Amino acid sequence: MRIDVLTVLPGLFDCFLKEGVIGKAISSGKVEVKVHNIRDFTTDKHRVVDDVPYGGGPGMVLKPEPIFRAYDELTKEGEKPYVLLTEPWGEKFNQEMAVELSKKPRLMIICGRYEGVDERVKSLVDREVSIGDYVLTGGELPAMVIMDAVLRLIPGVLGNLESLRADSFSDRGLLGYPNYTRPAEFRGMKVPEVLLSGHHKKIESWRKEQSLRKTLERRPEIIENLKRKGLLTKEELE
Ligand SMILES: N#Cc1c(-c2ccc3ccn(Cc4ccc(CN5CCCC5)cc4)c3c2)n[nH]c1N
Numbered sequence: 001m002r003i004d005v006l007t008v009l010p011g012l013f014d015c016f017l018k019e020g021v022i023g024k025a026i027s028s029g030k031v032e033v034k035v036h037n038i039r040d041f042t043t044d045k046h047r048v049v050d051d052v053p054y055g056g057g058p059g060m061v062l063k064p065e066p067i068f069r070a071y072d073e074l075t076k077e078g079e080k081p082y083v084l085l086t087e088p089w090g091e092k093f094n095q096e097m098a099v100e101l102s103k104k105p106r107l108m109i110i111c112g113r114y115e116g117v118d119e120r121v122k123s124l125v126d127r128e129v130s131i132g133d134y135v136l137t138g139g140e141l142p143a144m145v146i147m148d149a150v151l152r153l154i155p156g157v158l159g160n161l162e163s164l165r166a167d168s169f170s171d172r173g174l175l176g177y178p179n180y181t182r183p184a185e186f187r188g189m190k191v192p193e194v195l196l197s198g199h200h201k202k203i204e205s206w207r208k209e210q211s212l213r214k215t216l217e218r219r220p221e222i223i224e225n226l227k228r229k230g231l232l233t234k235e236e237l238e
Contacts, residue, residue, distance in 0.1 A: 001104070001154055002032040004074050004081060005143055006067060007111040008049050010037045012140045022148060025157040033147065038062070041069040050114050059115035067110060067121050074108065081108035083126045084146065086139030087116065090128035093146055095173040097129070101146070102153035109146065111139035172231055173222050175214045177207035212236060 005013065013035045017026055025031045039047045042065075050060040075081065082104045091097070101107060110121065122128070131142040151157055170176060180191040194206045215222050226232045 001102070001151070002078075002081075002106045003034070003147060003151075004106075004108045005033065005035045005111065005147075006038050006070050006108065007035060007140055007143070008038050008062070008113050009111075009138065009140055010035045013144065016144045016147075021157060021159075022151055024159075025151055025154065030156050031151050031154055033151075036070055036074065038066045038070060041066040041073065043069075053115065057115070061115050062112060062117040062121070064118040064120045067117065068124070071108070071124050079106045081106040083108045083110065083124050084143075085110045085117065085122065085125040085128045086112060086142035086146070087128045087130055088135055090130035092133075093129050093131045093142075093149070095149070095170070098146070098149040099153060101150045107150070109139075109143045111143050113138040113140075172226055174211050174226075175218060175222075177210040177214075208236065 007013070017023060017033055017035070022033075026033055038049050042048060048063070049066050050062050053059070053061045071083075082101070084101075084107060086109065110117065110125065129142070129146065131145045136142065178192075180195055184191045184196060192206070194202050197203070212223070223232070227237070
């Protein structure tokens with residue numbers, strides 16, 4: 001997969017693209033992520049990317065020209081990307097969308113800033129996406145959240161963890177099971193016996209039960225959604 005990111009703050013992506021699982025996936029060539037500074041697609045000597053909003057109002061708006069120039073330049077060759085725009089009021093990002101996006105050969109993520117992008121930029125966009133009902137200062141962190149959730153699903157990115165995590169649990173958006181590591185007892189808190197038993201079938205069913213219970217308690221709508229889609233097995237429903 002290739003992802004092109006358009007932003008006026010490219011430096012925000014430096015650590016994200018160098019560290020951890022995502023950094024390894026990029027350095028090993030499993031995925032390609034290119035961050036482009038929208039300012040590099042301006043033509044004036046002051047490299048202006050924003051302007052005041054028509055009709056008045058607070059803040060500045062990202063101009064359409066540099067973004068369209070970047071899009072035209074980056075799509076001259078190769079497959080046309082599926083274009084995302086991060087927006088405070090976009091479609092809510094979730095695991096289902098992450099799975100769908102992970103199957104696209106090429107993505108482009110346009111990151112807004114200031115008061116957002118000129119409305120005409122949306123003629124380039126396939127999906128306006130929000131990562132949640134809270135207000136951030138720009139679209140870069142949402143772009144990193146989306147990339148992290150999508151790239152971890154690309155085969156080979158999670159490496160040897162992949163097979164262990166291949167269960168459809170977290171990829172159905174169910175909440176995770178409790179994790180423990182040594183020591184077996186810490187400040188009077190013991191690790192559940194089943195996890196020390198070495199009985200893999202029992203451990204697996206305990207973990208499934210814990211995950212379903214936690215999801216039912218905290219996010220019952222996820223269970224309802226999976227039921228409606230027929231994505232819960234008979235024993236999971238019991
Ligand atoms: N994804 C995502 C996001 C974002 C996000 C994404 C992209 C941009 C580009 C600019 N901003 C800042 C901003 C914030 C609020 C407003 C509304 N105005 C304020 C006063 C009058 C209306 C306009 C811009 C962004 C925020 N926030 N939260 C998410 N889940």
